[in-house]
Each structure stands twice: as structure tokens, then as C-alpha cells.
Amino acid sequence: MVIKWILLITLVFLIFWFFKQFRQIQRKPPDTTRKVIEDMVRCAYCDVHLPKSESIVEHGRYFCCTKHRQLYSQSQPDDK
Known part of the structure; x- marks a missing residue:
């Protein structure tokens, strides 16, 4: 009976660990590109x-x- 619980806990732990690893692989790297701030002008x-x-x-x-x-x-x- 104790062996079943140990196997069950180990199985749950392994599933959780694999899921966590899979999510880290799928996660995109952070966007490191800098957004260019551009000057604004007003229409005359x-x-x-x-x-x-x-x-x-x-x-x-x-x-x-x-x-x-x-x-x-x-x-x-006209200023001419």
C-alpha cells in the first residue's frame, strides 16, 4: 500500500516537472528591442x-x- 502512494506521488511530481519544463521551452524570450521615440510635429x-x-x-x-x-x-x- 505504501509503495502505491510513493509511486503515485512520484508520478504526479514527474508530470508536474515535465509540464513546467515544457512551458519554459514554449515561453518566448522577452522583447529586448527598444521602441524608438519619435518627435511629434503639428500640422500648420x-x-x-x-x-x-x-x-x-x-x-x-x-x-x-x-x-x-x-x-x-x-x-x-504672397510676400513677393
Whole structure:
């Protein structure tokens, strides 16, 4: 009777140990890549903030789309 209990406890321990090992293998390594923090700029026409890399630059001003760039240039008086 005691041998049955010892075998049962050993079997449960082995199942638990194998399950734990299997989960460690399946676990993904932590993400070590650093996220790049990008400067945000404001559209000169509509004041929407967007990443600098996605903006359109003209004469030192940032725009969220080409339409706003065109509308802004049309609304400004010519300094010529």
C-alpha cells in the first residue's frame, strides 16, 4: 500500500516537472528591442499632431497631408 502512494506521488511530481519544463521551452524570450521615440510635429493648417516622419515639410512648416499644404499656401498672402 505504501509503495502505491510513493509511486503515485512520484508520478504526479514527474508530470508536474515535465509540464513546467515544457512551458519554459514554449515561453518566448522577452522583447529586448527598444521602441524608438519619435518627435511629434503639428500640422500648420489644422493643428493635428503627427509623427515627424509621416509629415510633409514645406518651408520649415509641417503638414499632415498634401491637401492641407496646398490650402495653407493658398491662404497665405504672397510676400513677393
